[in-house]
Amino acid sequence: IELATEEPKDGELSLVSGWGQTQNEEESRDLLRAVxxxxxxxxxxxxxxxxxxxxxxxxxxxxxxxxxGGRDACYGDSGGPLVVDGKLAGIVSTGDGCAKPGAPGIYANVVTVREWIREVSGV
Structure with a gap:
């Protein structure tokens, strides 16, 4: 997947995926989910x-x-991709629980670590 070169803008739609929980109490799944x-x-x-x-x-x-609320990455999704316009823009990091109103998920900003990723991976 191509790495983002610009930080996504407020309101821009993104796709996050992973095998983690769908609610705070639920066990991780063996089915890849996306939102x-x-x-x-x-x-x-x-x-x-x-x-x-x-x-x-x-x-x-x-x-x-x-x-x-109701749409977010959750426990077990850490390290997963946040994709905007087909480019990797973020990496699931943390948040306050899962999918709470007023508490969005926090992602590593790929734009700020792009060069490091390229050096380490050769991508």
Whole structure:
């Protein structure tokens, strides 16, 4: 998969996939699942995680259904891809539980580690 060269914009749709749980209490599955989630503005996401970060670092991006919740990566999905326009834009990292309204998932920002990925993988 091609690596993103630009950080995704607020509201842009992304696809996250993995074999993790679909709810906080559920066991991981042996079935790959995917869900479409919108990118969440860095400042808005930083507000949700103010206890953890004074400001959300450039090395992170957020995605999730801010208003409704219900769509997110979950436990067991860490390390999985966040794809925007067919390019790897993020890597599942952390969040506050799974799919909570107002608590989007946090992803490693591939744009900030692109060169390292290329050096290590040769991609």
């Amino acid at each position: 479409i989630v919108p990118i969440v503005d860095r400042n808005r996401c930083g507000e949700a995680y103010r206890v953890d970060f004074e400001t959300l670092p450039e090395s992170m991006i957020c995605a999730g259904d801010w208003e409704e």
